[in-house]
Amino acid sequence: MTAPGPTEWGTGTNGVGPWADEHGTASPDDPRYDPELLRDGDARNVVDAYRYWTREAIIADIDTRRHRLHIAIENFGSDANIGGVVRTANAFAVDTVHIVGRRRWNRRGAMVTDRYQRLQHHDTTAELLEFAGATGLSVVAVDNVPGAVRLEETQLPRDCLMVFGQEGPGISAEAAAGAAMIVSIAQFGSTRSINASVAAGIAMHTWLTQWGDLSHAW
Ligand SMILES: C[S@@+](CC[C@H](N)C(=O)[O-])C[C@H]1O[C@@H](n2cnc3c(N)ncnc32)[C@H](O)[C@@H]1O
Numbered sequence: 001m002t003a004p005g006p007t008e009w010g011t012g013t014n015g016v017g018p019w020a021d022e023h024g025t026a027s028p029d030d031p032r033y034d035p036e037l038l039r040d041g042d043a044r045n046v047v048d049a050y051r052y053w054t055r056e057a058i059i060a061d062i063d064t065r066r067h068r069l070h071i072a073i074e075n076f077g078s079d080a081n082i083g084g085v086v087r088t089a090n091a092f093a094v095d096t097v098h099i100v101g102r103r104r105w106n107r108r109g110a111m112v113t114d115r116y117q118r119l120q121h122h123d124t125t126a127e128l129l130e131f132a133g134a135t136g137l138s139v140v141a142v143d144n145v146p147g148a149v150r151l152e153e154t155q156l157p158r159d160c161l162m163v164f165g166q167e168g169p170g171i172s173a174e175a176a177a178g179a180a181m182i183v184s185i186a187q188f189g190s191t192r193s194i195n196a197s198v199a200a201g202i203a204m205h206t207w208l209t210q211w212g213d214l215s216h217a218w
Contacts, residue, residue, distance in 0.1 A: 015043030016051050032057035045111060047218055059116055065093050065216050066118075069207050070137055070161040071200060072098035072128055074175065075105055078167050083109020084197030085164065090117040092204050092212075098161075100128050109197075128163070129178040137161040141179035142203045143171040144193060148184035156183075156207050164200050 019027045019038040027038040034054040042051050050058045071089050073082055082105040089097045090113035099105060100122045107114055122128040132139050138157035142164050163179065165171035170193070176182055185194065185202050193199075 015041060017041040019052060045113075049218070055115060062093055062116060066095045067093055067208070067212065068137075068159045069094050069204065069211070070096050070098060070132075071204065072100055072122075072161060072163045073196070073200070074125065074163070074165055074172055075099050075101040076166065076172070077169070079105035081109075081164075081166070081195060081197040081200075083107055083111070083114075085200045086110040086117055086119070087113045088197070088201045088204060090114075092208055094204065096120050098122055098128055098131070100125055100163075125163075125172050125174040125178070128161075129174075132161045138181075139163060139175075139179040140203075141171050141175050141182040142185075142199060143176070143182060144184035144187070145170060145176065145182060147176070148182040151183040151185050151203060151206055154181070154183050156210055158211050160207060162200070162203055162207070164196050164203075166196060 016022050018041050019025075021041075027033065027035070032054065033052045037052045037054075046053070046058065050061070053061075069092070071085060071094050073085050075082060079102065082099065086097050087110050090110075094117070096118040098120050101124075103121050110117075120131075122131065129139060131137075137159050138161065140156060140160055140162045142151070142162050157180070163171060163175045165175070171182075183203070185199055187194065194202075
């Protein structure tokens with residue numbers, strides 16, 4: 001990759017104009033580039049390195065750097081947090097986000113990142129656990145429930161599937177029973193729990209601090 005860092009860390013905030021205006025040269029002949037974006041400009045929420053790239057080329061590039069980290073969120077009731085989980089999973093090049101239960105969820109919070117993120121649906125938690133077993137992933141349930149160990153003091157498995165619950169019930173009894181371990185995030189205030197999407201971000205980042213290779217980060 002030759003381009004500099006992500007948009008958020010650079011100066012441009014609203015994307016880029018047509019290639020000819022930005023660079024003063026003819027459009028490059030590279031199959032990763034999208035002719036329409038080269039002609040019209042690219043205002044998508046993608047890092048600068050991916051400006052003008054087709055969606056397929058972006059996905060293929062992220063695919064070369066995806067982590068052995070899978071995320072699952074149980075969607076039996078409220079889906080309010082799933083979009084945020086998907087967005088963070090995309091930022092961290094998580095392998096796949098698994099949605100368990102209801103297939104439908106509100107994509108708004110994902111801010112279009114779901115287009116670049118592998119998603120997989122499972123009807124039941126049993127199906128999810130079966131998938132983990134078949135693909136050699138250790139299941140880590142994330143919730144502050146009895147039996148949990150502190151995330152901050154735990155070595156997470158490299159080949160990892162983290163399962164998150166939802167507002168109200170938290171993780172299902174089935175997920176807790178099927179997990180190799182349950183981890184909780186230390187809290188210090190009055191609230192009984194934190195938002196599931198925030199919890200997912202903390203847990204994913206903890207895995208990255210243990211297993212991520214920063215030489216591959218933006
Ligand atoms: C809002 S919580 C609800 C359940 C929670 N056990 C309770 O007592 O209310 C929803 C989800 O967020 C995650 N979560 C929230 N706070 C957490 C914490 N301190 N440690 C680990 N996970 C947490 C878990 O995945 C949980 O299932």
